[in-house]
Amino acid sequence: MADERELTYIGAVAEASRTVLLEQENAFIAGEDVAGAGGVFGSYRGILDEFGDQRIVDTPISEEGIIGLGVGAAATGLRPIVDIMFMDFMGECMDEIANQMAKMRYMFGGSASLPITVITMSGGGINMAAQHSQSLEAWICHLPGLKVVAPSTAYDVKGLIISASRDDNPVFVVLNKLSLRNRGHVPEESYTVPLGEANVVREGSDVSIVTYSRMVGESMTAADTLSENGIEAEVLDLRSLQPMDTEAIVESVKKTQRVVVVHEAVRFGGLGGEIAAQIQEDAFDYLDAPVARVGAPFSPVPFSPVLEQAYIPNAGRIVTEVNELLNAA
Amino acid sequence: MELNHETLLDIHRRMVRIRTFETEAGKLAEAGKIPGALHLYVGQEAIASGIMAHLSNEDWITSTHRGHGHLIAKGGEFGKMFAELFGRATGYCKGKGGSMHISNMELGMLGANGIVGAGPPIAVGAAFSIKYRNNKNVAVTFFGDGASNEGSFHEAANMAALYKLPMLFVCENNGYGEYTPQANHQAIVDVADRAAGYGMPGVVVDGMDAVAVYEAADAAIERAKAGDGPSLLECKTYRFFDHVGVRGMGLSYRTDEELAEWQKRDPIHMFESRLAELDVLSKDDAVKIHEDVLAEVQAGIEFAESSPMPDPATLLEDVYA
Ligand SMILES: Cc1ncc(C[n+]2csc(CCOP(=O)(O)OP(=O)(O)O)c2C)c(N)n1
Ligand SMILES: [Mg+2]
Numbered sequence: 001m002a003d004e005r006e007l008t009y010i011g012a013v014a015e016a017s018r019t020v021l022l023e024q025e026n027a028f029i030a031g032e033d034v035a036g037a038g039g040v041f042g043s044y045r046g047i048l049d050e051f052g053d054q055r056i057v058d059t060p061i062s063e064e065g066i067i068g069l070g071v072g073a074a075a076t077g078l079r080p081i082v083d084i085m086f087m088d089f090m091g092e093c094m095d096e097i098a099n100q101m102a103k104m105r106y107m108f109g110g111s112a113s114l115p116i117t118v119i120t121m122s123g124g125g126i127n128m129a130a131q132h133s134q135s136l137e138a139w140i141c142h143l144p145g146l147k148v149v150a151p152s153t154a155y156d157v158k159g160l161i162i163s164a165s166r167d168d169n170p171v172f173v174v175l176n177k178l179s180l181r182n183r184g185h186v187p188e189e190s191y192t193v194p195l196g197e198a199n200v201v202r203e204g205s206d207v208s209i210v211t212y213s214r215m216v217g218e219s220m221t222a223a224d225t226l227s228e229n230g231i232e233a234e235v236l237d238l239r240s241l242q243p244m245d246t247e248a249i250v251e252s253v254k255k256t257q258r259v260v261v262v263h264e265a266v267r268f269g270g271l272g273g274e275i276a277a278q279i280q281e282d283a284f285d286y287l288d289a290p291v292a293r294v295g296a297p298f299s300p301v302p303f304s305p306v307l308e309q310a311y312i313p314n315a316g317r318i319v320t321e322v323n324e325l326l327n328a329a
Numbered sequence: 330m331e332l333n334h335e336t337l338l339d340i341h342r343r344m345v346r347i348r349t350f351e352t353e354a355g356k357l358a359e360a361g362k363i364p365g366a367l368h369l370y371v372g373q374e375a376i377a378s379g380i381m382a383h384l385s386n387e388d389w390i391t392s393t394h395r396g397h398g399h400l401i402a403k404g405g406e407f408g409k410m411f412a413e414l415f416g417r418a419t420g421y422c423k424g425k426g427g428s429m430h431i432s433n434m435e436l437g438m439l440g441a442n443g444i445v446g447a448g449p450p451i452a453v454g455a456a457f458s459i460k461y462r463n464n465k466n467v468a469v470t471f472f473g474d475g476a477s478n479e480g481s482f483h484e485a486a487n488m489a490a491l492y493k494l495p496m497l498f499v500c501e502n503n504g505y506g507e508y509t510p511q512a513n514h515q516a517i518v519d520v521a522d523r524a525a526g527y528g529m530p531g532v533v534v535d536g537m538d539a540v541a542v543y544e545a546a547d548a549a550i551e552r553a554k555a556g557d558g559p560s561l562l563e564c565k566t567y568r569f570f571d572h573v574g575v576r577g578m579g580l581s582y583r584t585d586e587e588l589a590e591w592q593k594r595d596p597i598h599m600f601e602s603r604l605a606e607l608d609v610l611s612k613d614d615a616v617k618i619h620e621d622v623l624a625e626v627q628a629g630i631e632f633a634e635s636s637p638m639p640d641p642a643t644l645l646e647d648v649y650a
Contacts, residue, residue, distance in 0.1 A: 058513055061475045126365070127427065129426060129430055131442075131444055302424070303425055303426055304639050306416065306639055307639050311644060
């Protein structure tokens with residue numbers, strides 16, 4: 001597989017964007033510094049030169065306006081890709097997200113469709129402190145009418161963005177800042193990764209680690225460590241958070257009887273609670289132990305690297321949690 | 330306040346303090362000693378200094394992601410500031426905030442801010458609080474040209490004017506929001522024009538001229554304290570470095586010629602020429618001030634470097650009162 005074509009995680013965003021603009025004449029991109037600068041993370045590098053300033057639009061620093069632009073343009077026949085640089089900035093535009101974008105179709109009795117893709121960034125680990133490091137996916141997963149994906153690999157980034165752009169609903173693509181330089185196999189041609197389908201990235205029989213986004217990598221590292229001690233963990237990358245592949249979770253639980261849910265977001269009120277509830281509803285009889293959760297503690301993301309390292313979940317913590325779970329059972 | 334020699338020297342010192350701190354902070358960032366993002370204030374010193382020369386610790390300010398200059402001009406100590414930038418326990422925010430959230434309540438500094446446009450509504454609250462308690466103080470909100478496109482600025486401007494709050498809106502128009510020139514982010518040239526829509530005076534000020542800033546602020550503060558409501562001062566300025574970090578030349582979104590033009594109007598050089606002409610400060614004495622301040626900055630860096638990292642056990646402290 002050494003000669004397989006590789007791209008970075010962020011390179012896959014640019015390639016997916018390009019693919020979408022080529023495939024759909026009504027697709028355009030809008031956001032802060034997306035055109036001239038190619039995106040502050042390089043997400044849209046080269047797009048302006050290739051497609052011109054009608055297809056990729058620099059906006060003022062006006063997040064409410066940006067999401068509103070997406071809602072109005074989508075409702076009237078375009079297929080916008082809008083960029084919210086850091087998902088922390090959803091605070092500036094939450095009405096347009098929660099009360100307009102998520103509900104318009106329903107409130108209008110199904111007469112409007114909103115094919116919007118929102119691309120945004122989550123996660124800490126780069127010392128950007130409390131307002132540029134959050135993992136707020138639970139906010140948007142709680143809103144009926146929205147779909148949410150959170151890819152962990154370059155392959156999934158491209159495939160999920162293309163799927164999102166073809167979907168007739170608003171889809172949030174929640175990317176991860178610390179994964180931007182990760183390289184992985186990405187085919188040159190257009191392809192999709194279906195929304196709502198999880199991926200077993202490691203098979204195992206002793207415990208299931210259910211996770212998504214950057215924590216997939218940490219979970220894989222944890223699984224390697226556990227394996228050295230004779231514990232075989234299955235790692236399930238959810239990829240889609242809304243809709244969520246409950247079936248795949250249940251399948252894995254039936255096989256291993258023990259689950260640890262891992263996410264970078266704050267544990268309390270995070271998706272881990274929802275996943276644990278679904279497991280006890282659909283697979284209670286298969287469980288040998290309570291569902292365990294790894295997430296961030298209940299504080300804002302601290303600035304100091306020493307504190308941030310203590311804050312963000314990592315492979316070590318996942319190993320500890322799995323060991324405790326197995327010892328308890 | 331009268332613009333006597335003492336005030337001129339005071340403004341000068343504030344500007345030199347900012348320039349020296351920021352220059353050294355930039356070097357430390359290049360050397361990998363400052364985690365996270367660093368937005369330097371170099372080029373804009375006349376604004377923070379000219380305004381803050383009017384304020385006491387009982388006057389409140391809100392700042393931006395480009396906030397070190399505001400804190401320094403408000404009386405921030407170098408040691409605690411560097412300690413915060415380094416993420417040390419002795420920093421102004423115990424290492425929890427860093428550059429983008431540096432703050433100090435005792436000095437009346439309600440924080441740098443990672444959210445563009447978040448400051449103005451908070452300053453409205455501070456001004457409301459001042460008025461409520463019948464204090465003779467003001468609240469000043471600093472924000473950029475880019476931030477003037479956030480709804481939060483517009484809501485704050487309307488409320489402050491409506492309630493006749495003792496407040497100043499200080500727009501530091503450096504011509505860019507990140508990598509986007511002003512002409513590509515708003516259809517107006519003067520942000521000051523926006524004041525009229527909210528029923529407050531809007532004044533365009535040369536933001537490279539500390540005296541002009543000082544005088545414009547004087548009138549606006551007098552008006553605010555008299556109960557006549559807020560004003561918007563738009564200070565035209567330029568950042569000498571990149572949006573983030575320390576590169577000045579060779580940036581893709583602006584020309585070196587443009588930077589050179591603005592550097593000819595370096596606020597500190599212009600001010601020092603003026604002080605020399607007025608016989609307030611000789612060139613030699615100015616050099617001496619720069620040296621003194623540099624020594625103070627170096628002592629601050631030493632303090633920060635020898636300070637302990639926060640104890641991870643403090644992670645959950647300060648979430649609630
Ligand atoms: C709500 C929000 N949107 C976007 C950003 C990203 N961002 C940080 S600084 C900046 C530019 C701000 O421009 P301006 O207000 O002119 O201030 P300057 O940087 O020029 O001092 C942007 C877009 C942010 N931090 N917060
Ligand atoms: Mg600006």
